[in-house]
Amino acid sequence: MTLQVTKVVGGYSQIPVLKEVTFDVQDGELVGLIGLNGAGKSTTINHIIGLLTPFKGEIKINGVTLNEDKNAYKKQIAYIPETPILYQELTLKEHLEMTMMAYSLDHDKAWKKANHLLNIFRLDNKLDWFPANFSKGMKQKVMIVCAFITEAPLFIIDEPFLGLDPLAVHDLLNLIDEQKAKGASVLMSTHVLDTAEKYCDRFVLLHDGTVKTEGTLPELRKALPDAGESLDDIYMSMTRADQHE
Numbered sequence: 001m002t003l004q005v006t007k008v009v010g011g012y013s014q015i016p017v018l019k020e021v022t023f024d025v026q027d028g029e030l031v032g033l034i035g036l037n038g039a040g041k042s043t044t045i046n047h048i049i050g051l052l053t054p055f056k057g058e059i060k061i062n063g064v065t066l067n068e069d070k071n072a073y074k075k076q077i078a079y080i081p082e083t084p085i086l087y088q089e090l091t092l093k094e095h096l097e098m099t100m101m102a103y104s105l106d107h108d109k110a111w112k113k114a115n116h117l118l119n120i121f122r123l124d125n126k127l128d129w130f131p132a133n134f135s136k137g138m139k140q141k142v143m144i145v146c147a148f149i150t151e152a153p154l155f156i157i158d159e160p161f162l163g164l165d166p167l168a169v170h171d172l173l174n175l176i177d178e179q180k181a182k183g184a185s186v187l188m189s190t191h192v193l194d195t196a197e198k199y200c201d202r203f204v205l206l207h208d209g210t211v212k213t214e215g216t217l218p219e220l221r222k223a224l225p226d227a228g229e230s231l232d233d234i235y236m237s238m239t240r241a242d243q244h245e
């Protein structure tokens, strides 16, 4: 699965937030989308999942754009939003069944997977509850379970770490690893740079709607030799330099 974002100019109104954003995510790769508040991470994600339409440029998943085949394009994406999106009137079981229907999943196979995931995230005794009333972290876990039953080839994960307890973070990272090993691609935005540094294969550093630099950690160190060793050092150095330009 390849995600290609090419020269995307986009945003919410006439004034673009994203300015010719270009990057890709290859098979089995976890790419970290890193940037300060307002850098354009969620806007980039909203374009990829088809909530926003680029003013210019294009986004392809395995060579196909949203316009070429809307259904095929969207079924390839499992999206975990920063703020959980839940239906007030649906139980946890109904949320899972809705996901199974939307992705045309085999019912028995999907339930087997769902039960395993519910068990991992300690939600297995809450199938008849209404997740709209869950705690923030529990709501996020519902989104994670829904995303991972799809076994979609592309996972888009928007800031997953801030509301989750350490055990859930660990479990989520394991699930990501499992999907990567099966060839899935993962794009994850986060502010938790030490975790990103440990787990991401590559980074896209976004600043003010522009890709400032991208690459593996050794490549970033080479591009900014005076910045320091860690992703945090490199990111701080890049944003400070930018502010002084």
Ligand SMILES: Nc1ncnc2c1ncn2[C@@H]1O[C@H](COP(=O)(O)OP(=O)(O)OP(=O)(O)O)[C@@H](O)[C@H]1O
Pocket: 012, 013, 017, 035, 036, 037, 038, 039, 040, 041, 042, 043, 044
């Ligand atoms: N719904 C919206 N309508 C208009 N402008 C928006 C909207 N959402 C975001 N923006 C603007 O787009 C820019 C990028 O915001 P975005 O949410 O993509 O940043 P981010 O990198 O995800 O930030 P954060 O780390 O705070 O989540 C900001 O200037 C923001 O004000």
